Amino acid sequence: xxxxxxxxxxxxxxxxxxxxxxxxxxxxxxxxxxxxxxxxxxxxxxxxxxxxxxxxxxxxxxxxxxxxxxxxxxxxxxxxxxxxxxxxxxxxxxxxxxxxxxxxxxxxxxxxxxxxxxxxxxxxxxxxxxxxxxxxxxxxxxxxxxxxxxxxxxxxxxxxxxxxxxxxxxxxxxxxxxxxxxxxxxxxxxxxxxxxxxxxxxxxxxxxxxxxxxxxxxxxxxxxxxxxxxxxxxxxxxxxxxxxxxxxxxxxxxxxxxxxxxxxxxxxxxxxxxxxxxxxxxxxxxxxxxxxxxxxxxxxxxxxxxxxxxxxxxxxxxxxxxxxxxxxxxxxxxxxxxxxxxxxxxxxxxxxxxxxxxxxxxxxxxxxxxxxxxxxxxxxxxxxxxxxxxxxxxxxxxxxxxxxxxxxxxxxxxxxxxxxxxxxxxxxxxxxxxxxxxxxxxxxxxxxxxxxxxxxxxxxxxxxxxxxxxxxxxxxxxxxxxxxxxxxxxxxxxxxxxxxxxxxxxxxxxxxxxxxxxxxxxxxxxxxxxxxxxxxxxxxxxxxxxxxxxxxxxxxxxxxxxxxxxxxxxxxxxxxxxxxxxxxxxxxxxxxxxxxxxxxxxxxxxxxxxxxxxxxxxxxxxxxxxxxxxxxxxxxxxxxxxxxxxxxxxxxxxxxxxxxxxxxxxxxxxxxxxxxxxxxxxxxxxxxxxxxxxxxxxxxxxxxxxxxxxxxxxxxxxxxxxxxxxxxxxxxxxxxxxxxxxxxxxxxxxxxxxxxxxxxxxxxxxxxxxxxxxxxxxxxxxxxxxxxxxxxxxxxxxxxxxxxxxxxxxxxxxxxxxxxxxxxxxxxxxxxxxxxxxxxxxxxxxx
Numbered sequence: 001x002x003x004x005x006x007x008x009x010x011x012x013x014x015x016x017x018x019x020x021x022x023x024x025x026x027x028x029x030x031x032x033x034x035x036x037x038x039x040x041x042x043x044x045x046x047x048x049x050x051x052x053x054x055x056x057x058x059x060x061x062x063x064x065x066x067x068x069x070x071x072x073x074x075x076x077x078x079x080x081x082x083x084x085x086x087x088x089x090x091x092x093x094x095x096x097x098x099x100x101x102x103x104x105x106x107x108x109x110x111x112x113x114x115x116x117x118x119x120x121x122x123x124x125x126x127x128x129x130x131x132x133x134x135x136x137x138x139x140x141x142x143x144x145x146x147x148x149x150x151x152x153x154x155x156x157x158x159x160x161x162x163x164x165x166x167x168x169x170x171x172x173x174x175x176x177x178x179x180x181x182x183x184x185x186x187x188x189x190x191x192x193x194x195x196x197x198x199x200x201x202x203x204x205x206x207x208x209x210x211x212x213x214x215x216x217x218x219x220x221x222x223x224x225x226x227x228x229x230x231x232x233x234x235x236x237x238x239x240x241x242x243x244x245x246x247x248x249x250x251x252x253x254x255x256x257x258x259x260x261x262x263x264x265x266x267x268x269x270x271x272x273x274x275x276x277x278x279x280x281x282x283x284x285x286x287x288x289x290x291x292x293x294x295x296x297x298x299x300x301x302x303x304x305x306x307x308x309x310x311x312x313x314x315x316x317x318x319x320x321x322x323x324x325x326x327x328x329x330x331x332x333x334x335x336x337x338x339x340x341x342x343x344x345x346x347x348x349x350x351x352x353x354x355x356x357x358x359x360x361x362x363x364x365x366x367x368x369x370x371x372x373x374x375x376x377x378x379x380x381x382x383x384x385x386x387x388x389x390x391x392x393x394x395x396x397x398x399x400x401x402x403x404x405x406x407x408x409x410x411x412x413x414x415x416x417x418x419x420x421x422x423x424x425x426x427x428x429x430x431x432x433x434x435x436x437x438x439x440x441x442x443x444x445x446x447x448x449x450x451x452x453x454x455x456x457x458x459x460x461x462x463x464x465x466x467x468x469x470x471x472x473x474x475x476x477x478x479x480x481x482x483x484x485x486x487x488x489x490x491x492x493x494x495x496x497x498x499x500x501x502x503x504x505x506x507x508x509x510x511x512x513x514x515x516x517x518x519x520x521x522x523x524x525x526x527x528x529x530x531x532x533x534x535x536x537x538x539x540x541x542x543x544x545x546x547x548x549x550x551x552x553x554x555x556x557x558x559x560x561x562x563x564x565x566x567x568x569x570x571x572x573x574x575x576x577x578x579x580x581x582x583x584x585x586x587x588x589x590x591x592x593x594x595x596x597x598x599x600x601x602x603x604x605x606x607x608x609x610x611x612x613x614x615x616x617x618x619x620x621x622x623x624x625x626x627x628x629x630x631x632x633x634x635x636x637x638x639x640x641x642x643x644x645x646x647x648x649x650x651x652x653x654x655x656x657x658x659x660x661x662x663x664x665x666x667x668x669x670x671x672x673x674x675x676x677x678x679x680x681x682x683x684x685x686x687x688x689x690x691x692x693x694x695x696x697x698x699x700x701x702x703x704x705x706x707x708x709x710x711x712x713x714x715x716x717x718x719x720x721x722x723x724x725x726x727x728x729x730x731x732x733x734x735x736x737x738x739x740x741x742x743x744x745x746x747x748x749x750x751x752x753x754x755x756x757x758x759x760x761x762x763x764x765x766x767x768x769x770x771x772x773x774x775x776x777x778x779x780x781x782x783x784x785x786x787x788x789x790x791x792x793x794x795x796x797x798x799x800x801x802x803x804x805x806x807x808x809x810x811x812x813x814x815x816x817x818x819x820x821x822x823x824x825x826x827x828x829x830x831x832x833x834x835x836x837x838x839x840x841x842x843x844x845x846x847x
Contacts, residue, residue, distance in 0.1 A: 003202075003206060005216060005219070006205055006206055006209050006219070007202075007205075008220075009209075009216075009219035009220040009223055010205055010223055010255060010258060010259075011255075012220040012223075012224075013220050013223035013224040013226070013227055013258060014227070014238075014241075014254045014255055014258060015034055016034050016035055016224050016227075017034060017227060017231070017234045017235060017237075017238040017254065018030060018031050018032065018033040018034050018235060018238060019033075019235060019236075019238040019239035019241070019242040019392075020232070020235035020236055020238070020239055020746070020755075020757040021239055021392060021545070021546065022236075022239070022744040022745055022746065023534055023535065023537060023740070023744045023745070023746060023747070024387075024537055024546065024744045025387065025388065025392075025537065025545045025546045025547075025744075026535060026537040026538040026540075026546040027391070027392045027538075027542045027545055027546050027715070028538070028542050028663075028715050028716040028718075028719035028720070029392075029715050029719055030714060030715045030717075030718035030719060030722070030806075031231075031235070031718070031719070031722050031730050031757065031758065032047075032055070032718065032722070033715070033718075034238075036797070036800045036801055036804060036806050037800050037804070038804060039804045039805055040055065040306070040776075040804060040805040040806055041299055041302050041303065041305075041306045041805070042299055043055060044056055044299075044302050044305065044306075045114075045295055045296075045298035045299040045301075045302055046221075046224075046295060046298075047228075048112070048114045048116070048298055048302070049114060049115075049116055049117050049291075049294060049295055049298050050116070050117060050221060050224055050225040050228055051116070051225060051228030051229075051231065051729065052116040052729070053228070053726050053729045053730065054725050054726045054729075055722075055725060055726070056302065056305040056306065056308070056309050056725060057305075057308070057309060057312065057724070057725050057774050058725065059107070059108050059110075059111065059112070059305070059308070061770070062108055062308045062311075062312065063108040063109070065312060066105065066108065070312075070315065071308070071311045071312055071314075071315060072315060073101065074314075075311040075312070075314040075315045075318075076101050076104060076105075076307070076308075076311045077101060078310075078311070078314045078829075079307050079308070079309075079310035079311035079313075079314055080096070080099060080101065080104070080307055082310060082314075082821060083096055083306060083307060083310055084096050084097070085821055085822055085826075086805075086821040086822035095299070095300045095303040096303055096307075099303060099304060099307060103304070104304050104307055104308065107304040108308070112301055112302065112305065113301065114298050114301060114302075117221075117225060117287060117288065117291060117294065118283075118284065118287060119137070119222070119225060119226060119229070119265060119284075120212065120265035120266070120268070120269075120280065120281075120284055121136045121137055121140060121264065121265050121268060122136075122137060123280040123281075123283045123284050124136065124265070124268050124269070124272060124276070124277075124280045125137070126276070126280070127186065129186060130186075133184065133185065133186050134184050134185065136185055136268065137229060138753075139181060139184045139185045140185075140229070140261075140264050141229055141230055141753060141754055142184075142752045142753060143175070143178065143181045144171070144230050144233065144257075144260065144261055144264070145230065145232075145233060145748075145752060145753060145754050145755060146752060147170065147171045147174050147175075147260075148167070148230075148233045148236070148257070148755070149741050149742060149745070149748075149755075150170075150174070151163055151167055151170050151171075152236065152742055152745055153741070153742035153743065153745070154742065154743065155742060155743025155744055156740070156741070156742050156743040157742075166201070166252075166256055167253055167256040167257060167260065168200070168201040168204070168256040168259050168260050169199070171260040172194065172197060172199070172260070175191075175194050176191060176194045177191075178191075179191060187268075187271050189271065190267070190271055193267055193270035193271055194267065196267070196270050197263050197266070197267055198263075201255065201256045201259035201260070202259070204259045204260070204262065204263040204266075205258075205259050205262060207263075207266060208262045208263055208265060208266040209262075211266050211269065211281075212265075212266075212281070212284065212285075213281065213285055214284070214285060214288050214289075215285075215288065215289055217292065218288050218289075218291045218292070221288075221291055221295075222288060222291075223258060223262070226258065226261050226262055226265075227254075227257070227258055227261065229261065229754075230257065230261055230754055230755075231729065231754065231757070232746065232754040232755030232756055232757050233257060233754065233755050234254060234257060234258075235755075235757050236745060236746065236755060237251075237253040237254035237257050238254055240253050240254075241253070241254055242392075246394075246395040247395065306805075309774075309776070312773065312774075312775060313775045313776060313778070313808070316667055316773070316775055316778075317778055317808070317828075320667075320668055320682075320686075320778065320780075321817050321828050323680050323681070323682070324676065324677065324680065324780070324812075324817065325815065325816075325817075326680065327675065327676055327677060327678065327679070327680055328675065328678065328679060329675055329676075329815070336362065337362060337363075337364045337516075337518045338360075338362040338363070338518060338519060338520065338609070339360070339362065339363045339364070339518055339519075339520045339521075339522060339609065339613055340363075340364045340365075340366060340513065340517065340518040340520070340521045340522070341353070341356060341363055341364070341365045341366070341521075341522040341524060341613075342365075342366045342367075342368050342372075342511060342513075342521065342522065342523050342524065343365060343366070343367055343368075343524045343526075343587070344367070344368070344369070344370030344524070344525060344526050344541060344543060344549060344587075345367045345368065345369060345370065345543075345669075345687045345688055345689045345709060345713070346370060346526060346541065346542070346543075346589075346663065346687065347663050347665070347666045347684050347685055347686060347687055348526065348587075348589045348662075348663070348684060349367065349524075349526065349587065349688070350682050350684055350685075350686055350687075350688055351624045351627055351628070351684045352587060352592065352620060352621065352624050353365040353367070353688070354679070354680075354681065354682075355619075355620035355621075355623040355624050355627075356616060356617060356620040357678065357679070358620075358623075358679075359616045359619045359620045359623070360613075360616040363613075363616065364518065364674070365674065366511065366512065366513075366674065366690040367674075367687075367688040367689045367690050368510070368511050368689065368690065369391070369543045369689070369708070369709050369712070370525055370526065370541040370542075370543035370544055370549045370552070371389060371390045371391065371541070371543045371544045371549070371552050372507065372523060372525070372549070372552045372553060372556045373506065373507040373510050373511070373556075374389070374390070374398060374400075374503070374507070374552050374555060374556055375390045375394055375395070375396050375397045375398050376388070376389040376390060376396055376398050376399070376400045376551065376552060376555065377389070377396035377398070377399050377400070378399075378400045378401070378490065378547075378551050379399070379400070379401045380401070380402060380476050381401065381402035381422065381423055381480070381488060382422070382423040382424075387545070387547065388545040389544045389545060389547050389551050389552055390543070390544065390545060391542075391543050391544075391545070391708065391712050392545055393708065393711060393712065394708075398492060398494075398495065398503070399492070399493045399494050400490050400491060400492050400493060400551060400555050401490070401491065401493050402476075402488045402489065402490055402491070403488075403489060403490075403491040404418050404422070404484075404487045404488060404489070418484070418487070422480065422481070422484040422487075422488065425480075425481055425484070463652070467531070467649045467650075467652040467653040467654070468648075468649065468652060469645050469648035469649055469652070470648070470652055471595075472527065472529040472586075472588050472590075472591075472595070472651070473529075474550075476490075476550075476551070489554060489558070489597075489598060490550075490551045490554050490555050491555065491558060492555060492559060497564055497565070497568060498568070500559060500562070500564075500565050500568070501565055501568030501569060501572070503559070504559055504560055504565050504568075504569060505569060505572065505574055507556065507560075508560075508569075508574065509574075509701070510701060510704065511690075512690055512691070512692055512695060514574060514695070517576060517577055517580045518580065519577075519579050519580055519581070519605075519606075519609060520580070520581055520583065520606060520609040520610065520613065521560075521580060521581070521582045521583070522583055522584075522585055522613065523553040523556055523557050523582060523583070523584050523585070524549075524553065524584075524585045524586065524587050524594065525541060525544075525548060525549015525550050525552060525553040525584070525585070525586050525587070526540075526541055526548065526549055526586060526587040526588075526589050527540045527541065527547075527548025527549065527550065527586055527587075527588060527589070528540050528548075528588070528589050528590050528659070528660060528662075529588055529590040529591060529651040529652075529659070530590060530651060530656070530659035530660075531651070531652050531653060531654040531656070531659075532654035532655070533659065534735075534738055534740050534747055535732070535735075535747075535759075535760065535763075538662070538759070538763075539589070539590075539659070539660060539662050542663075542712065542715075542716055543709075543712060548586060549586065550584070550586045550597070553584035553585065553586065553597075554584040554597050554598060556582070556584070557582040557583055557584040557597075557598065558598070558601070560576065560582045561581060561582050561601065579605075581602050581603065581606040581609075583596060583597075583598070583599070583602060583606070583610055584596070584597045584598060585597065588651075589660055589662075590647065590650070590651045590659050590660045591625075591644065591647040591648050591651055592621045592624045592625045592628065592647070593621055593644075594614075594617045594621060596610060596614070622640050622643075622644075625643055625644065625647060626643070627684075628660075628661075628684075629643065631661060631766075631771070632647075632650070632658070632660075632661075633766075634646060634647075657735050657736065657760075657762040658762050658763075658766070661763070661771055662763060663716055663720065664720065664763065664764060664771045664772040665683070665684065665685045665771065665772055665773070666685055666686075666687065666713075666716060666717055666720060666772075666777070667685045667686070667717075667773070667775045667777065667778060668682070668685060668686040668687070668777065668778045668779075668780065669686065669687040669688075669689070669709075669710065669713045669777055669778070669779045669780070670686055670687070670688050670689070670780050671689050671691045671702075671705050671706075671709075671710070671779065671780070671781045671782065671783070672690075672691060672780065672781065672782035672812060673690060673691065673692050673782060674688075674690055676782055676812060687709075687713045689705060689709055691705060691781075691782065691783070693782060693783045693784065693787065696783075699783075699787040699790060699791070702781070702783050702787055702788070702791060703791045703794070703795075706781075706788075706791045706792075706795070706798055707791070707795055707797075707798060710779060710798070710801075710807075711797070711801075713777060713779075714777055714801060714806065714807055717775075717776065717777040717807070718776075718777075718806070719758060719759065720759065720764070720772050720774070721774040721775070721776065722758060723758040723759035723763070723764060723772075724764050724770060724772050724773075724774045725774050727758075727761055727764070730757065730758045731756075731758040731759050731760065731761065731764070732746075732747055732749065732756035732757065732758050732759060732760045733749035733756055733760060733761065734749060734760065734761055734762075735760040735761070735762045735763075737749045737750050738756075738760070739751060741755060776805070776806065776807050776808060777807040777808065778807070778808040778810060779807055779808065779809050779810065780810040780811065780812065780817070781809070781810070781811045781812070782811065782812040783811060785811065785818075785825055788809075788811060788820075802820060803823065810828065811825070813827075816828070
């Protein structure tokens with residue numbers, strides 16, 4: 001058994017784990033991202049046998065959808081036809097050829113006969129008293145999880161153990177002093193066995209693999225199954241590795257986690273007698289020798305589940321295709337465009353765009369990624385806390401911080417002096433706040449602190465008991481005196497004029513705003529508002545690394561308004577009309593209000609246009625609030641002020657577990673001109689990115705969209721899909737039981753177990769039914785076949801997503817639609833089914 005073979009198997013197992021971002025930078029991630037190189041059904045089989053993790057919707061849920069008519073016989077027939085058409089091998093053909101609609105329906109009445117492959121810790125856990133205590137798998141997961149929580153904590157604990165020797169050495173030292181774990185496992189002498197465990201992680205890997213004696217062909221599978229027992233912490237370590245690679249480095253924590261979790265099994269061998277050891281190892285070797293055959297059998301068994309997944313999607317897709325076919329086509333606006341409003345592609349922007357266009361037809365709305373093309377790393381004034389403001393797929397390359405703009409004629413010296421004064425003031429305030437919080441935590445002062453400050457908590461307690469209608473808090477202004485807040489604005493730093501002009505040019509071209517700019521261009525980011533919510537950042541802009549879009553929108557608006565930048569753009573043939581002004585705003589997706597920024601920097605004519613736009617937005621936002629109200633259990637007929645006040649109070653209610661539904665229901669992504677969807681009710685389920693192939697002759701913009709926003713929306717779609725299909729392992733459980741770990745690392749459900757990743761149940765379920773249907777994303781692109789195929793050919797990851805069934809790819813062909821299946825383009829049939837009730841396909845999860 002050579003070290004290189006073990007090393008290769010360990011690396012392969014580690015490469016199968018997708019990253020999970022921390023709470024303060026939360027973005028949605030496909031937990032199967034590292035496995036998209038395999039067909040989705042093969043991944044489903046592997047997850048079932050290696051980790052007892054479900055990938056397709058539960059058969060019980062599909063049976064309910066079938067009984068309720070949500071899935072119709074036509075949907076089922078269409079799913080069978082499509083999957084047979086895209087099958088790429090004789091085995092897959094055979095798997096699907098034997099399936100009939102009747103056989104598929106019959107399968108819903110029984111569970112899939114899949115049994116998880118055991119690990120060493122499972123076959124060793126066989127004493128007669130095992131049912132009176134924690135299983136060894138649960139106990140080990142708990143111990144490893146507590147160790148990781150202590151090791152990785154940077155923000156929560158005041159006292160921390162030494163971690164300089166690495167995670168594996170930290171675990172080994174912790175276990176040597178942990179007397180409780182032996183009692184939980186019924187092994188009081190386990191502390192003495194730790195001496196047998198090698199001192200280094202690499203030696204431990206070799207030590208364990210040699211003792212296991214498994215066939216070489218299943219090593220990587222076994223090691224992946226080991227990591228899945230602590231998938232939450234493995235995902236955190238994968239995030240550390242992801243960030244290190246973005247910075248051009250490496251991180252070894254995931255490999256160390258694998259070594260320590262692997263060593264646990266061999267450690268238990270030391271606690272068993274020879275006969276029990278040999279029996280357990282023999283059983284393990286026999287079972288894992290059959291692993292390839294069992295994985296293949298599982299893949300065949302799950303063919304019917306893949307059919308039902310496609311059938312669930314067919315009903316939605318039919319209604320989506322029908323609605324898109326009703327779009328008026330061409331530019332519907334007869335009047336000249338007075339405002340161009342650029343919103344994030346987020347599904348929550350779709351209802352607002354539709355409402356704004358109906359209120360004021362002279363507004364042209366556009367969809368663009370919510371970081372507005374600025375790859376920012378942002379550092380708030382007076383702090384060292386730099387954070388990314390762009391998709392997690394990318395590394396920031398531009399810096400931004402806060403500056404002062406003073407229109408008093410004081411000059412740069414006055415502004416610089418004011419900036420220094422504000423910085424010192426903020427640092428003093430933040431320092432006092434930190435000392436105040438520390439005083440409540442130290443054991444020696446805790447009781448006296450409560451007695452001294454008890455009355456001071458009456459105010460916060462009152463706000464908890466009766467939440468008010470306060471505005472969305474802006475964390476970037478925390479500790480900043482009101483005297484400075486109105487003057488403090490985010491600005492690019494460290495860029496010369498040439499770099500600014502190049503950046504502005506790229507953004508304008510990507511937005512499709514290179515020509516025919518309106519007198520007013522609105523850049524509307526978005527953010528959420530909630531209280532006492534560990535996952536608050538997950539409701540903000542996923543394209544901004546879990547931040548709101550405020551910083552990016554304000555920074556870009558200032559950049560495009562800067563006279564020197566405009567002069568540079570004019571010099572390279574990309575002029576911005578002198579009458580055009582850019583203004584930044586933020587769409588609060590919890591209350592559906594729009595907040596404007598930096599209006600004092602506009603001309604008088606610009607402010608007049610903004611006032612008219614604000615009046616139109618007030619009507620549009622009220623329309624959207626009424627559209628959303630039923631899904632929140634509110635009466636859409638209540639008076640405008642009362643409905644708005646109710647939503648504001650919900651946003652500030654620390655006991656509210658469902659301040660908004662976020663991106664629940666997401667199911668489609670349109671990359672097309674607005675006329676393809678203008679006026680169509682898409683139910684807040686579609687991402688919308690504007691794209692005009694006529695302005696992209698070389699296909700470079702399309703390539704950017706298919707390799708960045710399409711991947712981001714796929715991640716969002718699959719986080720919701722996985723959290724709904726496997727809430728116990730890939731969702732974060734019950735929000736009421738969450739305890740924050742390490743300040744920002746993640747949450748436990750209760751006081752232990754694995755680190756929880758994914759969405760809470762309250763983000764997907766309203767207490768009566770699921771608010772999110774697990775549908776794979778249907779991407780609809782308005783571009784020539786050749787251009788789309790060229791991107792697929794050049795980018796392996798895009799090819800994997802399309803060919804392996806991780807998303808559906810459609811395109812507009814004149815007034816019809818085509819789908820890509822099995823490497824070929826086929827017409828999308830608009831089947832008329834009398835059993836499909838309007839509008840079940842498009843908004844099945846909404847009251």
